Amino acid sequence: MITPSDEVLLRRAIGLAARAVELGDAPYGSLLASAEGDVLVEEHNTVRRDKDISAHPELKLARWAARELDAATAARTTMYTSCQPCGMCAGGIVRSGLGRVVYALSTEQLVELNPESGAWPDVAQDGPGLFEEARGPIEVYYRP
Secondary structure (H helix, E strand, C coil), X not given: CCCHHHXXXXXXXXXXXXXXXXXXXXCCEEEEECCCCCEEEEEECCHHHHCCCCCCHHHHHHHHHHHHCCHHHHHCCEEEEEECCCHHHHHHHHHHCCCEEEEEECHHHHHHHCHHHHCCCCCCXXXXXXXXXXXXXXXXXXXX
């Protein structure tokens, strides 16, 4: 459930998205807040500027949290973001151990506003293959 306090920080994330547009970047902004509601770090999308497909603000914040916060602190944070995290960012958020995400626009709403944002092609995947060969490095690493 989104609270009035959440709405304040969600508006700040939307403001970051608006600022990104002013800078010539894509319209996405995010921030990470502590359990007390203090803003720890803010980011906006810089995919075009950085020529880096991973430069989504949500992924930048997840990577920051994984580097800078211990697991217990990360679990008490909330990410506020102008749009629902994509699959790439959602994976990073899970791995970083963040506690919660609050977003303004859903993916479905984004696609309604910009149909091209949902136009990613499916990529064929084949596998598994070569299990006996592939298991070697995994076993060496995880079972020393």
